[in-house]
Amino acid sequence: MIDAKTSADLYRANRERVSKAVVGLDPADLDRQVPACPQWSVHNLVSHLSGAAVDFGAGNLAGAPLPPWTAVQVQARQNLPIDAVLAEWATAGPALERLILSGTTSHPFVCNPYVDGAVHEADLHGAVGTGRPPVEAWLAALDWMLSDADGPLTVITPDGTFRAGSDEPVATVHTSSYEFFRALFGRRSPEQIQKWDWESPEHAALWSVELARLPQTPKDLTD
Template identity: 30%
Template sequence: MSDEVALWQETQARVGGLVRAVEQEDPAALRRPVPACPDWSGRDLLAHMVGLGADVLAGDEPDDHNPSWTQAQVDARAGRDGAALVDEWDDLAPRLADWMRAHGTRPLGDVVIHEQDLRGALGRPGGRDSGGFAAIRDRMTGRLATRWAEHGGGRTLGLVADDDGWTWCSADVDPSGADVVLRASGFDLGRAVVARRTATQLRGWVVCGELGDGVQAFAVLGPLPEQPLPE
């Protein structure tokens, strides 16, 4: 758990530094819409990231992270620029780290997933090889396994990264020998297991078997995007 707290701290600092740098170079950049979260701008997404930490510390965290809860975080911070939001985030970060040491590192998933969403909106790739990204990729396969059991028709599913050596299987067998095998970059597979890749993209990575209705197993955090995302 201490390792994952450190990963949260690294990711938060990296996102905060990105926001400060981008806002100095192009103040309008954070007003761009976020393709992965189309109802929000980059500033709105950042407000949610900050607000989630504040709400967790306040004991206000519903199990389902429902849209009303997340939108309230954005609305409460309307009018603040990126620097002000990062200032608030930096202030709560030590307390949130202590909270995670005592209660678990659920907030790591939010900051890691949304780092890439924000980078996609800003056109600033980065963080792809981070420990946080790898940790959340592994964590989210648990949800994928549950959904695959519902949608996979009794078949096994294997994911094989063609660049960083990462593999996963829904059963205790060699992933490359599963009934359905997807092969892509480790980054793309990591984004796929958090519902950030289209059904067409997923089907295009199949090297064995057919996804069929099993493609819905990847909708672990909501519907799959209709168009490819920039990150």
């Protein structure tokens, strides 16, 4: 697991990148549907990021990070101009970073907001081509999600070897760390995962639906 300073730094960098990418978007792009979050527009996605920072800082954690919790954040900001949402995040974000550094909370979501940030930065790229998050962001998110994992699936990437899953069969697959990151967070379809380089191809069909730790998209995504 990463330390508090690294967590805060990763989150701040994510917030700054996303804010810079979004501030210049025209209304049509802000209204564009996010393929990885088909119920959200780009504006909705940024509203969630700002709203999560506010809620984390306030200790409003009941139901986090499930859809009813995020829906309240989106609905509360749906009529705000994007500049107002970004201004809110520019205040709530640094406050959250200070909270992380203070060591006064051990809540895993509050202490590691860069994970959600990295996932949604990649989602934003899939919607309007703003750029993938940097490699350190998605590797940190993978490490956090798999910190206690010692499962039967071995995923070998150019950046390292990861273990995942809880039930057999034992299997090994080669892919990129970015594809694994997106798949683990539900952003790759079963068909996309089956196309990875499986050492035992007969296991690909099973693991392609067992790998995702969040609800899995049925559509091929290219972010």
